[in-house]
Amino acid sequence: MLSEEEYYTALQKLHNIPSHLHGNNRQNYKQTLKKQIQEYEYNLKYGNFEPLPYIPYFVNNITTEQTLHQLIQASSSSSEFTLDTESINVYKKKNQPALIQIQVLLPYNLSLVMIVEMCHLPHHHTTRSKDELFPFIIFNLFSREQLQSITTINLQHQFKLFWNQHHPHHHHISTSSNILEDHCICETCIGKKPSEPWSLQDSTAYLLDEYLPKILTRAQFNIGLDPNLFNLDSEEKQYRQQLTKYALNGCLSMQRILIHMKNTKFEFSFEKIIKIPYDLMESVSSSDDEIMFSQLTPSIKRLTNDQNLNINKQEQFISTSTSENSNWKITSTNNSRSANQRHTQSTSEREHRYTHETQPVDEHKPEHKPQQLSMEERKRIHNRSCTLKQRKRLYRQEIVCENT
Known part of the structure; x- marks a missing residue:
């Protein structure tokens, strides 16, 4: 957290960005300063999140079987969950999964919150293999097919709709005078662009009037948060308690926001879902704090835009992506062999497509119109393609050592 002197220094730097910074470096420098300033201002303006x-x-390698059975039993009695993940940054590589936080929502606003420590689970042999959960498949907690059976709703997008519905632009005229007082909190008046998503911190501040710290976003969540894993001194225990609180608050803040949205009778609508090939999928959204709302279904279905979900009546599965400015992609091993395999596969697909297009069209067969992708889906595929090209260029030669 910035001191008062550092806060004013950051404001001065924001309005006087060095001229030698250009492109992404300039944007990242500006974004970092804005985050620091926002943390300081929110801390002064709002009370702490409760x-x-x-x-x-x-949940780790010292969790007893009895505890696991109790958690499974408690989870089976609920139909609503919130989910969050934390990862650690790896230089010039995709982020490494570290935590999965699962909150089981119980009656009377009670809940159980499980922190699954991915780097401290029992050892097993595995190979690298929709959602931010795909990188976690390697830990054998769930399969790719199980993830693909979830029909998701972008709750971050839903909150934006919710805010615009309940806070349209208006002017408030004071009854004590004729002076026009603008107390509007619509997106335009609070400085949020129409295309800008709501972060979990902003949602908590404006809706709950509370401050949700995000200072530890890039902390090392893989060190083992359970105090029983290692012999720790008081300073190490205190630091792990801070990380644990941060990880828990991701789910707990989303729970309170959902309760507020439910109380206003807001209807969560399905978005049209198109099944995208696994190798073109983006495992984690590049936006900050993307919030996903999912309903467990037997298989992926295409749903119409006007199909609504009453979240009080159907099973729900909520997930939040709190990875800040993440850009995870699902890739195979980044060596020359895998790159050649992708090139060969791509060439074969082009040859097959050319052969298919040159064949005469059977008049008796109905025409199949190509599936139209939305702007978001085309952007996701484009980002995936760019990432593959970048990793092919950066990691042409990589030595992977495994214990045999």
């Missing part, structure tokens, strides 16, 4: 009653559990 979660509803909950019971935390760590």
